[in-house]
Amino acid sequence: VHLVESGEGSVQAGGSLRLSCVVSAFTDSDTCMGWFRQAPGKEFEGVAAMNSNGIIRYEESVKGRFTISKDNAKNTLYLQMNSLKPEDSAMYYCATELPLMAWAAVGPIVDGLTEVGYWSQGTRVTVSS
16 A cells, blocks of 8 residues: 655644645554644644544644545545644645544554554645744
């Protein structure tokens, strides 16, 4: 499985960006997919995750501003980010086939999570004040 991420950009606070992640193959396995980020000096955290049955969870700081979605016909996972804040600046990664529930994939990541599933190369989001 290969993941190709796009949507890198720089915006001012209050602006919007949409990240896309083309996945070579979606599977029907009982896993989750999601978006993660890491800013310099901060924890690697999950911001939005979706179970294979469609249940979605968001990290508290992005609720109401970020939306995760997928287009099965295009094998693409999206993260729509609105009302961006400077603290949203980070490298963002998408990941699929993670062996955990969506609720466990948001917030600080569990040890070893980046060693399982499939991960994108990362894309930078910069939000200026």
